[in-house]
Amino acid sequence: MNLSMRRVRNRLSTFAHSPQNWLAWIFLLVFGYLIIVPVGNMIWSTFHIQSGDARRAGGAVGDFTMFYWERVFASGQLSARLLYEPLMNTLFVSITYTIIAMIIGLSLAWLMVKTDMPFKRFTGFCAIVPYIVPSWTLALAWLTVFGNSQVGIGAAGVVETLLGRPTPNWLAYGPIPIISVLAINFFAFAYLLGAAALATVDASLEEAALIHGASNRKVIRKITMPILLPAIGSAAILTFASGLGTFGVPAFLGLPVRYNVLATSLYQSAAIGRYGEAFVFTMVLVTISASAIILNSKLIGKRKQFTTMEGKGSRQRVLKLGKWRKPVGFLVAGVMAIVTFMPIIFLVLQTFQFHLGQYSLDNFTLAYWIGERDGLRGILVDPRVRAAAVNTLWLGISVGLGTAFVGILIGYSVSRNRGRPIAKVVEQMSFIPYVIPGIAFGAIFLSMFAQPRGPIPVLYGTMTIIFIACLVNRLPFASRMGISAMMQVGRSLEESAEVHGASFPRRITRIMFPLTKRGFMGGFILSFVSTVKDINLVILLVTPQTMVLAALTFGYIELGRRQFADAIGVVIIVLVLGCTLIAQWLTKTNPLQGFGGGNS
């Protein structure tokens, strides 16, 4: 009796004195409540009549129903319009942009890693800019170049002005522009993944085959390609999954011609209060995304994964381009420079045009920056924009700090519990948000916190819900960053402080934090950046009081006030590019690899 009492007391005392343990349990509970419960709640919602739908669904609010699923999946023409068409569009757009992005990205990776092409630094910098800037600013830029005056509230783009006649609709709106913009946005992602994989194929593997008499072509076919194939497949799936739920681009380029993808269908259903349907769309989107990610993790299972993404620098067989060296270098650098800078330049120009699409000096105006036009004030002098800017900065900074802080703590508890089941569970739970596209995430949190939950009041309409949604959405990134930072610091440094009698808070603040400072700052800035530029996640959660800059542009676009949206886009591009470069300098690495790739 006495003995077992003492044993229990000893256990408790050990538990209390090992912060890695109670931290892990806290994370388990919090993740459960903020990830598992909301997803479960949303699934539950799709089977129960939502408020306002009692008459449509033929029952009382809260009754079990298959109404939403039937409506979306099995209602003939209606389902075709609601689900099947947007679904097909989504798959078509996503698969096509993935293929294009992979071709461009991998060719670039090959040129950069495997040849002696000149101007690599410049080209490499240009290549990642379209990936850093928000994809919806690229969509705006597309309209400034290829937009036409034929559709709705559209206006002539550069091409129409030059040609003197409207650009065809297929070039201005719909699938082709969406695919092009997403391909431009994501090819750098494929490039970074491909270059990392290529860099891990050590030259000796190819040389060993040469020694055995294989020809150069045979070496590529039998050695290099098979080794790279799993990594390429994985890169393609991640590229596909990353853009699957993009909202801004199809909203700006598809909606004017009623070209819907799942993300825009989801938004439109939610916007008119049909949450039941919106949640079913969310489920469809999450299912596709999760299947892709699961397929990916199967694909890169142990034996088949020959390259490591965090590639150690290895020796490379560099192909000498000979007389083609300079021409290839100029061509690639030139194309990259055009793709990178032209959209931004035209976007900036357009913010100074009183009438859209008229490129002349007497059309120059500062109205959209510091003036006024048709009752809307320039973005630098409009109190609404200022309020949104304050919200955006508040959100970006708090999410950034939260991500970095939570990341370090997750990293601490996971790395110190290495090999124990709880570490694995915490790590894997923190990766769940990775399979949920941003807009689906917004919908999930909407379903969870649009009504009071126990002691938690209605959070819809507060900055808190946006903050929590963004933070949870960034968890995979936070967790990966934190775990790798903590693994690098190693255990002994902390243990020697413990031997000297330092308490847990003291060890964290005096030892662990200073040693992971760079990673912490890098994580903070990158999270800040992705929060500031995000439109997918926040679009369903913002209200006029909690408006943020990126979502504000959507309102301007709906009103046909493109210059205002462009101006906000320019501000965000400057902010985002500047911060990313600072993060790159701080972490002395290529921080972009943490952007998309959340699975380790």
Next chain:
Amino acid sequence: MSRIILEHVTKRFGDYAAVNDLSLEIESGAFFSLLGPSGCGKTTTMRLIAGLETADEGRILIDDKVVFDAADSTVVPPGKRGIGMVFQNYALWPHMTVRENILFGLAVRKIEKADQEERLRRVLSRLQISELVDRYPSELSGGQQQRIALARELVTGAKVLLMDEPLSNLDAKLRIDMRVELKQLHEETGATVIYVTHDQIEALTLSSTMAVMKLGVMQQNAAPSEVFAKPTNLFVAQFMGHTPMNILPATIQGNSMQIPGGSLPRAASSASCADGSQILIGARPEELLLGTTQDERSISVRVESILPMGYDSLVRVSVEGAELTIAADERTRTVDVGDDCFVTFDDTQLHCFDAETHERLG
């Protein structure tokens, strides 16, 4: 048979000559080691022979066939040179099983299936790795990977085997076992082995001849015993040996040499030196004797520290600002730290070097 000849071979990377005017003849069936510190050009030399790098000047012959000639731009591709190569990281193809790795070269050479299987069986049983045949490289230990890499090169029956620091990734115990194994394999196959290493013990124990390189230039090419006993210059002298050779400045005076702490009878190899000239003398720690009695070959020193190493101890002594290391037999050692005692030189074994050129004298 499989003689390898290099004639005035030079390879530059930019302005830097990684291999500088290297001429070399490697006898058929030799176990030839290229030894030197990192960056000395030994690996580049091997890669030039393999054809993985192309030299800027000179000529290379394997088996009396010209495989490279800068004069008429002859470059035989690596696969046609009749060589095998074991890489430092083994370079096993990660997407192929052990079987596929080993059979790759035979398939490229279009060897009959039955013959392939027979050769595979033989090489597997010779290297005692039959049970690994269906594994992937990632499922093998370092030592096993090493054996597969060897098997892959042996199976083709190549008469020239190039090995680039093949043992450097193994732990100490395994390295010694593999050394024995490599020596046996060499004897069994009769192949010409070119072996790159920075580990002098490997070079000394394995080679029939060896070359020491420094900054792209070959310093000495001889049997291991000779390289050890008669280093051709100061660099080779200090590079070879467990503990670096002791070097002292000496001034020739008639029949004696003035060194810090006293004088010694003039070494035979300094015969050509004029009276009053400055030279450097070298003695390995094992060639010095520590004692309490003085004679004409000894100088007075003070013991600074002692590092016991089992049978031997490394005793560090000081004399007039110079320091010497002596390997003393631990069982007969009588001196201790702080003692004054004597170091006796063996003038028949003294190495003498020119003070300016650092070349060996005599």
